Amino acid sequence: MEVEVKFRVDFEGMRKKIESLGASFIREELQEDVYFSLPHPRLLRVRKLKNLGKAFLTYKEIKDPGRNEEFDELEVEVSDFETTLEILKRLGFKEDVVVRKRRLVYRLGDVTFELNDVEGLGGFLDIEVISDDVGRAKDKIWEIVKKLGLGEEDVEPRLYQELIREASGT
Amino acid sequence: MEVEVKFRVDFEGMRKKIESLGASFIREELQEDVYFSLPHPRLLRVRKLKNLGKAFLTYKEIKDPGRNEEFDELEVEVSDFETTLEILKRLGFKEDVVVRKRRLVYRLGDVTFELNDVEGLGGFLDIEVISDDVGRAKDKIWEIVKKLGLGEEDVEPRLYQELIREASGT
Numbered sequence: 001m002e003v004e005v006k007f008r009v010d011f012e013g014m015r016k017k018i019e020s021l022g023a024s025f026i027r028e029e030l031q032e033d034v035y036f037s038l039p040h041p042r043l044l045r046v047r048k049l050k051n052l053g054k055a056f057l058t059y060k061e062i063k064d065p066g067r068n069e070e071f072d073e074l075e076v077e078v079s080d081f082e083t084t085l086e087i088l089k090r091l092g093f094k095e096d097v098v099v100r101k102r103r104l105v106y107r108l109g110d111v112t113f114e115l116n117d118v119e120g121l122g123g124f125l126d127i128e129v130i131s132d133d134v135g136r137a138k139d140k141i142w143e144i145v146k147k148l149g150l151g152e153e154d155v156e157p158r159l160y161q162e163l164i165r166e167a168s169g170t
Numbered sequence: 171m172e173v174e175v176k177f178r179v180d181f182e183g184m185r186k187k188i189e190s191l192g193a194s195f196i197r198e199e200l201q202e203d204v205y206f207s208l209p210h211p212r213l214l215r216v217r218k219l220k221n222l223g224k225a226f227l228t229y230k231e232i233k234d235p236g237r238n239e240e241f242d243e244l245e246v247e248v249s250d251f252e253t254t255l256e257i258l259k260r261l262g263f264k265e266d267v268v269v270r271k272r273r274l275v276y277r278l279g280d281v282t283f284e285l286n287d288v289e290g291l292g293g294f295l296d297i298e299v300i301s302d303d304v305g306r307a308k309d310k311i312w313e314i315v316k317k318l319g320l321g322e323e324d325v326e327p328r329l330y331q332e333l334i335r336e337a338s339g340t
Contacts, residue, residue, distance in 0.1 A: 044261065057257065074253050074257050076250050076257070077249035078246045078248055079247035080246050083245070083246050087227065087229045091208075091214065
């Protein structure tokens with residue numbers, strides 16, 4: 001299970017705080033995510049990492065719809081972004097929204113920090129732990145959240161897919 | 171466009187004939203193909219090359235249903251066979267049949283020979299040319315077919331998916 005909490009943050013300010021925690025910088029990703037329309041609470045996405053020349057096909061089931069913090073995720077790397085999009089379209093899936101972001105990935109133990117600058121939306125921090133013990137994973141996330149000076153009021157429960165859809169008024 | 175004609179053959183006898191034409195041996199593949207149920211004339215397949223540690227997601231549209239010699243094919247390599255199967259199942263696709271074969275691939279110019287020993291069905295030879303000029307591709311295929319001592323009576327128009335489905339009585 002992927003357990004993840006999303007916060008609205010100031011990108012540059014949060015970057016300094018994460019680094020001062022002693023987290024290791026893993027990589028930078030320039031992401032282009034194409035989401036397809038799928039009945040809630042399921043997600044279907046093809047992601048291109050433009051700077052790394054990689055692409056991924058991802059299917060997610062949200063286990064706590066509304067809160068959107070617990071995901072059952074299945075992902076494979078695919079050899080071609082455009083061909084994967086075309087296969088899904090030919091299978092009848094409709095493109096919903098495109099989310100573009102610059103992401104800095106950091107790690108501290110088994111906690112992953114995904115600091116995002118999302119085109120049209122601004123700065124977000126996803127703090128993620130992969131674990132089947134959801135309670136323990138959330139405790140671990142919130143322990144770190146406090147050190148970053150964030151609180152419940154900074155949580156953004158909506159998915160990027162939803163935020164972009166709302167921002168584009170569709 | 172993938173233009174391909176399938177023949178019923180004796181595996182070992184045909185192997186010698188292909189080699190005597192001067193075709194180059196490219197590789198051996200131990201394939202496990204999972205086909206999903208999709209409305210005709212469309213095919214959805216996940217292929218595992220067991221001996222090469224690779225997997226592929228393939229979508230095909232048959233452009234000449236019934237003859238099954240002209241295919242519009244979209245294919246990507248995927249990083250994991252089982253996860254790709256699971257994603258398709260979660261998306262609602264139903265597994266239809268599994269086709270297992272040993273394939274020897276040969277090439278002569280732009281003609282590809284796929285000599286197959288299909289589990290439960292026996293020997294088959296697919297002769298393939300990738301070209302948007304279907305007429306010219308078929309002329310090229312039939313020129314070689316004659317050299318191999320094959321004729322119209324050896325053509326098998328049915329898909330492997332159909333042959334296995336018939337053989338298993340489902």
